[in-house]
Amino acid sequence: xxxxxxxxALALSxxxxxxxxxxxxxxxxxxxxxxxxxxxxxxxxxxxxxxxRLTEALVKEIELKTPYKVVSTPNADSILEVRLVRERRTxxxxxxxxxxxxxxxxxxxxATWLNRRRLPLGPTRSVPVPADLTGAxxxxxxxxxxxxxxxxxxxxxxxxIARLAEQIVGAMEEPW
Numbered sequence: 001x002x003x004x005x006x007x008x009a010l011a012l013s014x015x016x017x018x019x020x021x022x023x024x025x026x027x028x029x030x031x032x033x034x035x036x037x038x039x040x041x042x043x044x045x046x047x048x049x050x051x052x053r054l055t056e057a058l059v060k061e062i063e064l065k066t067p068y069k070v071v072s073t074p075n076a077d078s079i080l081e082v083r084l085v086r087e088r089r090t091x092x093x094x095x096x097x098x099x100x101x102x103x104x105x106x107x108x109x110x111a112t113w114l115n116r117r118r119l120p121l122g123p124t125r126s127v128p129v130p131a132d133l134t135g136a137x138x139x140x141x142x143x144x145x146x147x148x149x150x151x152x153x154x155x156x157x158x159x160x161i162a163r164l165a166e167q168i169v170g171a172m173e174e175p176w
Contacts (some may be wrong), residue, residue, distance in 0.1 A: 028173045029067055030078075030121065036068045037076035041109075045087035050157070054084060057165035065169060078121055082111045082168060089153075092144065101148065108140045108159045111168045139167045145169070 038058050043051030044176065059070045068078075086108040086118035111123045143160040 022054055030174060033068060033077045035076040036062055037071055037079045038072050040081045041084055043084040045084055050087060051084055054161050055159045057161050061165045061169040077116060079114045082109055084109050100144050102144060104142055104144055105156050105160050106142045107164050109164055110138055113172060138166060
């Protein structure tokens, strides 16, 4: 057999064997999605602007850490719907006069990533959620507040929102 034909046959078989393989950072994300629409996060909290701030953090996180482009139309390749279901602040430590010294803030959110036909995108995550939340994945973030160190309620909220956005966008990666 001609060595040139043998080399061509080997190259062709090697290329065919790797046809479905993706390499690099793009292999972490769905190949059929290029754009994401992020509607305003619905918030069940009585605190002002938490939904708006979480929406802004999600958009920034998607643009920064994924290959997806966030668009302002529901006609995008996918839709990331997020609902802030709980925001709670509790006292963690008190001084000898029962004055609160350390607080903890808990944010709970539900996120659903849908394709254009409103079907869940990707496999179901193994995060325990109640049965009535079909398709939604639960996320939570707890952040401490220590006023003596110069923290404020606003800085505590922003830290919790940023960490929650990181969790939600991190779940957009494809499972290994």
